[in-house]
Amino acid sequence: MGDTPIHFDRASRKIAFRRWRSIVPIASTILLVCGERSRSWTSLVFSLGLTECWISCEDGAAYPICPGTGGGEFDARKYKFVNFDVAEVTDDLKQFVSLLRSVNQRARIILTVSPVPLVATAEDKHVLVATTYSKSVLRVAAEAVVRSCDDVTYFPSYEIITGSFSRGAYFAEDGAAAVVRLQLKQYFIRAVAPVDCRPLAETKSATRTRLD
Numbered sequence: 001m002g003d004t005p006i007h008f009d010r011a012s013r014k015i016a017f018r019r020w021r022s023i024v025p026i027a028s029t030i031l032l033v034c035g036e037r038s039r040s041w042t043s044l045v046f047s048l049g050l051t052e053c054w055i056s057c058e059d060g061a062a063y064p065i066c067p068g069t070g071g072g073e074f075d076a077r078k079y080k081f082v083n084f085d086v087a088e089v090t091d092d093l094k095q096f097v098s099l100l101r102s103v104n105q106r107a108r109i110i111l112t113v114s115p116v117p118l119v120a121t122a123e124d125k126h127v128l129v130a131t132t133y134s135k136s137v138l139r140v141a142a143e144a145v146v147r148s149c150d151d152v153t154y155f156p157s158y159e160i161i162t163g164s165f166s167r168g169a170y171f172a173e174d175g176a177a178a179v180v181r182l183q184l185k186q187y188f189i190r191a192v193a194p195v196d197c198r199p200l201a202e203t204k205s206a207t208r209t210r211l212d
Helices: 020-038 086-103 127-148 157-162 175-187 200-211
Strands: 007-009 014-017 043-048 052-056 079-083 108-113 152-154
Touching: 020 086, 043 086, 043 127, 086 108, 086 127, 108 127, 108 157, 127 152
Parallel strands: 043 108, 108 152
Antiparallel strands: 052 079
8 A cells, every 4th residue: 555645435434445546436336326226216315414514625525524534634725614504505405406307307305304413513613503503504495495396395304303392202212213214104105004103212111001
């Protein structure tokens, strides 16, 4: 390997390769497969996670984590921090919808906002404040796209998990999976079979009650 520099795989957030020529065939295959499969999708669940990212000053590529934190070295001359606003996220989502519609007219797009909070922020503020900003921007952007684009809907996974009415039930074991089951029931298998959408802890409690 010698002094060959380490390069980032931007999609997986991992250090994957030491030579650019190793990346090209794998990246080309991934793009080809995604491109071909996108033509046959009937539904796409698109979960929005955060608004903070790092942009390459060389080619404009976006990194989901700061270069240097997962490997390699950070260079302030090559990367800049960006925290997207509502207009920017909305524009990006609309562009994505337009691109998908150019190859697939029938796919339903289901937008969600991930309930997973930020664990750190590059903003000069507390991570709780940064998380609230990020999720708020994503929620408003998702709503704007739903209102302006056909066959795009929103599933409230963020609201279900973080809402005070759930009393933290979905933060227990299997909580996120319960929300996914609810999503499946709502959009895909509602007419096929009943689905238990309660958190695992709740179903265990109900089982114990019945046994008693």
